[in-house]
Amino acid sequence: MKTIRLTTAQALIKFLNQQYIHVDGEEIPFVEGIFNIFGHGNVLGIGTALESDPGHLKVIQGKNEQGMAHAAIAYSKQLLRKKIYAITTSSGPGSANLVTAAGTALANNIPVLLIPADTYATRQPDPVLQQIEQEHSLAITTNDALKPVSRYWDRVTRPEQLMSSLIRAFEVMTDPAKAGPATVCISQDVEGEAYDFDERFFEKRVHYIDRKPASDRELKGAAELIKESKKPVIVVGGGAKYSEARDILVEFSEKYNVPIVETQAGKSTIEHSFKNNLGGLGITGTLAANKAAQQADLVIGVGTRYTDFATSSKTIFNFDEAKFLNVNVSRMQAYKLDGYQVVADARTAFEALTPMLEGYVSEFGDTITELKEEWLAERDRLSEVTFSREGFVPEIKNHFSQEVMNEYADALGTEFAQTTALLTINDTIDPDSIIICAAGSLPGDLQRLWHSSVPNTYHLEYGYSCMGYEVSGTLGLKLAEPTKEVYTMVGDGSFLMLHSELVTAIQYNKKINVLLFDNSGYGCINNLQMDFGGGSYFCEFRTDDNQILNVDYAKVAEGYGAKAYRANTVEELKAALEDAKKQDCSTLIEMKVLPKTMTDGYEGSWWNLGVSEVSDREGIQKAYEFKQEKLKNAKQY
Numbered sequence: 001m002k003t004i005r006l007t008t009a010q011a012l013i014k015f016l017n018q019q020y021i022h023v024d025g026e027e028i029p030f031v032e033g034i035f036n037i038f039g040h041g042n043v044l045g046i047g048t049a050l051e052s053d054p055g056h057l058k059v060i061q062g063k064n065e066q067g068m069a070h071a072a073i074a075y076s077k078q079l080l081r082k083k084i085y086a087i088t089t090s091s092g093p094g095s096a097n098l099v100t101a102a103g104t105a106l107a108n109n110i111p112v113l114l115i116p117a118d119t120y121a122t123r124q125p126d127p128v129l130q131q132i133e134q135e136h137s138l139a140i141t142t143n144d145a146l147k148p149v150s151r152y153w154d155r156v157t158r159p160e161q162l163m164s165s166l167i168r169a170f171e172v173m174t175d176p177a178k179a180g181p182a183t184v185c186i187s188q189d190v191e192g193e194a195y196d197f198d199e200r201f202f203e204k205r206v207h208y209i210d211r212k213p214a215s216d217r218e219l220k221g222a223a224e225l226i227k228e229s230k231k232p233v234i235v236v237g238g239g240a241k242y243s244e245a246r247d248i249l250v251e252f253s254e255k256y257n258v259p260i261v262e263t264q265a266g267k268s269t270i271e272h273s274f275k276n277n278l279g280g281l282g283i284t285g286t287l288a289a290n291k292a293a294q295q296a297d298l299v300i301g302v303g304t305r306y307t308d309f310a311t312s313s314k315t316i317f318n319f320d321e322a323k324f325l326n327v328n329v330s331r332m333q334a335y336k337l338d339g340y341q342v343v344a345d346a347r348t349a350f351e352a353l354t355p356m357l358e359g360y361v362s363e364f365g366d367t368i369t370e371l372k373e374e375w376l377a378e379r380d381r382l383s384e385v386t387f388s389r390e391g392f393v394p395e396i397k398n399h400f401s402q403e404v405m406n407e408y409a410d411a412l413g414t415e416f417a418q419t420t421a422l423l424t425i426n427d428t429i430d431p432d433s434i435i436i437c438a439a440g441s442l443p444g445d446l447q448r449l450w451h452s453s454v455p456n457t458y459h460l461e462y463g464y465s466c467m468g469y470e471v472s473g474t475l476g477l478k479l480a481e482p483t484k485e486v487y488t489m490v491g492d493g494s495f496l497m498l499h500s501e502l503v504t505a506i507q508y509n510k511k512i513n514v515l516l517f518d519n520s521g522y523g524c525i526n527n528l529q530m531d532f533g534g535g536s537y538f539c540e541f542r543t544d545d546n547q548i549l550n551v552d553y554a555k556v557a558e559g560y561g562a563k564a565y566r567a568n569t570v571e572e573l574k575a576a577l578e579d580a581k582k583q584d585c586s587t588l589i590e591m592k593v594l595p596k597t598m599t600d601g602y603e604g605s606w607w608n609l610g611v612s613e614v615s616d617r618e619g620i621q622k623a624y625e626f627k628q629e630k631l632k633n634a635k636q637y
């Protein structure tokens, strides 16, 4: 056996350079680079290993561990999980900051390699700086907090463990059914320890992503279910996008006149202009998609997890009548809602299924077009919402009085409605540019209103809906799509929570555009509390003496070195967007938008929330009674 003497950290970097994936006949390096924030736990081990030989890895310094991990997640998600960035952090707080990001990657099934430093394997200097000391177990470190949010987790306390640990990590990350965060914690002393590694460990390693075909039995059963159905509806989930199933789904839908509805992760698998694409489904769905879903007698879920947002907490479908046919690479997902399971790659399954249905046509007839036209008229209305100082009826009704709406208009110096601003952006930015969002009221507006003309230009992290993903993720988006304009849609709450990677984008000249919707508050949560009978309680940004907070975010961005704009009218916004396109540097457009001017729900978009069973507020009592009514027709599991 030929060996090579390396430190654990050197072996890690050498190995990362040799990982490839093979998809549809193409072989590409899997690890593009490594984000780092160095601390005492990783600067001398992984830091010096990278300094001496990073190989092809791009090395990027982050500003917040969560932020840089979110950038890595967005990078991989945008590239349909074909490439990753790794993350190296120090131990203790540096690794604790990864927990939120790991949850984001896990909920969205996105591969990312997390390499937090760990406490001393020898325990000689214990307790080291930042070591939490658990009295009942010295074996527990901060990194154990990453276990529940990792798809794979390991601790390396001897150099030679690295070999089996990394092979397993890459097997997990490159499996479409299991893809998610792989966490390999390395004791900080072990990073610098040397070992005679078997040279074969560093040979080029190709991970094959084969498209799993459906079995004959699965296909026969699926074809029978479809032929028996009168009104099937296809739910396009993230798995359809990752499988690149656009063409065959369009062919299937056109041939058999089957409407298509989308989840957040599935949106932009198929462009909005496809005639049978009715847009977003569920709580944040369109009128058209939700109406079609209610009529369905067969729901064909393609790569969807059927989250409560997509199913309106299991109330949107007619569960007495509707059957479910689930095409998913994951067996666990395919089992949901008592569906008929086709455990297969979406594209391959539909390529086999489509020819088996010759002669079939759904009974939707012209209804699909009619539903779409009805919705497009509503969308047009939302593009022109204009505020007035008297008698203004916002989309979110009966929450704020006209007086309070006027107070916001005065305090923020704006009369801009959120839906008008959003649709102005949709009309003005280039169709091949990519938008990203994650939390707040914007995901709902986007899923309903945004028209993606080009596939894979709509990037929503709505598996975890993690505030802070928006700006951080945009950096990852730009790394994945360097030639395109990338825009984040972010609320003031999310922006405040985390936007540190804007500085990283500026530092490395990766142009990102931040579109900041400032309504001075946690708007969507304020809507929730008031919708469910509560008052306006700690969701507006008000001072102790009840003044509305007005932050100059444009100035903040200017301070970082971005080009900033203030746009509170359609004209100002169009001008800012056009000018931003011409810039080489990152930009931020601050829009002050009025609260309550985001979209409301449509047709069956109910959400099962933990309403108080006992309350002295009449509104809350009513909300609770309504919930009990809704649950009577809901699927129980």
Ligand SMILES: Cc1ncc(C[n+]2csc(CCOP(=O)(O)OP(=O)(O)O)c2C)c(N)n1
Residues within 6 Å of the ligand: 439, 440, 441, 442, 464, 465, 466, 467, 468, 490, 491, 492, 493, 494, 495, 517, 519, 521, 522, 523, 524, 525
């Ligand atoms: C990390 C994290 N913390 C808390 C939440 C819960 N949450 C969801 S939306 C929201 C408020 C978002 O406010 P903002 O970004 O201003 O958007 P708006 O609703 O006002 O449009 C909160 C607190 C979350 N999704 N993520």
Ligand SMILES: O=C1C[C@@H](O)[C@H](O)[C@@H](O)C1=O
Residues within 6 Å of the ligand: 438, 439, 440, 441, 443, 444, 465, 466, 524, 525
């Ligand atoms: O609680 C929430 C409510 C949703 O409207 C929002 O988009 C999401 O971010 C969230 O966490």
Ligand SMILES: [Mg+2]
Residues within 6 Å of the ligand: 491, 492, 493, 517, 518, 519, 520, 521, 522, 523
């Ligand atoms: Mg807000």
